[in-house]
Amino acid sequence: MLGHTPVLAEEVIQFLDPRPGGRFIDVTVGAGGHSRAILELTAPxxxxxxxxxxxxxxxxxxxxxASFAPRVVFLHSNFRHVAELAGAExxxxxxxxxxxxxxxxxxxEDPSRGFSFMHEGPLDMRMDRTQPLTAADVLNTRSEKDIADILYNYGEERRSRPIARSIVRARPLETTTELVRAIERVTGGPRYGRIHPATRTFQALRIFVNDELRNLEMFVDSSMHAVRSGGRIVVITFHSLEDRIVKQKFRAPAVPGRVLTKKVVTASEEELQRNPRSRSAKLRAWERS
Ligand SMILES: C[S@@+](CC[C@H](N)C(=O)[O-])C[C@H]1O[C@@H](n2cnc3c(N)ncnc32)[C@H](O)[C@@H]1O
Structure with a gap:
């Protein structure tokens, strides 16, 4: 994954505490940055x-x-049923x-995925490209009210209604650039020192298309059944809607356990300098009784 530096890597290791012979599950392996550290520490x-x-x-x-291959099982799946996946594997x-x-x-960074308002590409936004629903389906077939609700609920976009109206008027929308234009008809163009006016709309659509909040809720409950007594769950999130879910689920867990992070853990100054993506990262950890 070009340029993908794992965030809060030291903190992840501190809370997971991998030791030789340990058995761990990384449900978002991505480029394998965190997994590599776990595999090194659980050797041989x-x-x-x-x-x-x-x-x-x-x-x-x-x-x-690849060099750790005999010790890794790779699985293409959604993490929401992690306990069942763990059982089967x-x-x-x-x-x-x-x-x-x-x-x-x-x-x-891949324009063909349609996640970024910085690159022209199809309005896709599916993390799992075997799923049928795309962002274009949502934008071209949902009612104006549905679209406004999505932008408000998942993007906290204050101008959700006029943006939804502009989107419906511009239908059919096929590319990220067309969507940015529909948004900017309401907000005006980007302004120095402010977040890009399309940021919240793109975030909201991504969360909706991938059902991210529901998946996270189901994951946290399920993960607690996947660990032994004394086993730990570590979750890193990138916006407040997600962090709230993790915080609440850890406080009222599906099985008995305790929160290890009394205060949410964020990136150090040094990491912030090195990796700007860590700016909004929040880590919480929990241990099964
Ligand atoms: C931020 S990246 C992970 C980076 C990784 N920790 C590393 O060090 O390279 C997040 C990954 O989570 C995956 N992902 C997001 N939601 C998922 C879900 N519900 N089920 C499975 N994977 C998911 C994405 O496809 C993406 O590859």
Whole structure:
């Protein structure tokens, strides 16, 4: 994954505490950055179940982690039913589960995926390209009210209604550039020192197309069943809607356990300088009783 540096890497290791012979699950293997560290620390015979719903990420992880191949099981799947996946792959009662939620630099930088308002591409936005629903389907077939609700609920976009109206008027929309134009008809163009006016709309569509919040809720509950007593769950999120879910689920867990992060963990000054993507990263950790 070009330019994808794993975020909060030291903190992930501190909380997961991988030791030789340990068994771990990385449900968002991506480019394999965090997985590599886990595999190194669990040598010589530790095992890793590496999951991703994006086939191209999984392909890249397979290549990046080739030298660890006998100790890794790769799986193309959604993480929401992680306990069932763990059971089927003989990873029940694991020592820890890691989720580094969100999209990878590889996805954002690939124009054909349609995630970025910076590149012209089709309005796709599917992390799992075997799923039927795309962003174009949502924008071209949903009612104006539905679109406004999506922008408001998942993007906290204050101008959701006029933007939804502009989108419906511009139908059919096929490319990211056409969507940016429809948004800018309401907001005006980008302004120095402000976030790009399309940021919230793109975020909202991505979350909706990939059902990200529901998947995260189901994942946190399920992950607690995938670890042994003393096993740990570490989750990194990138915006407040997700962090709220993790915080609440850890406080009222599906099985007994305790929160290890009294305060949410964020990137150090040094990491912020090195990796701008870490700016909005929030880490929370939990341990099963
Ligand atoms: C930020 S990247 C992970 C980067 C990785 N930790 C590394 O060090 O390279 C997030 C990954 O999570 C995957 N992902 C997001 N939601 C998922 C889900 N519901 N099920 C499985 N994978 C998911 C994405 O496809 C993406 O590859």
């Amino acid at each position: 015979d530790g095992k890793l179940l590496a999951i991703d719903q994006d086939e191209s990420a999984l392909k890249q992880a397979r290549e990046a982690l 003989r990873f029940s009662e694991s020592d820890g589960v890691l989720a580094d939620i969100g999209i990878s630099s590889m996805m954002v």
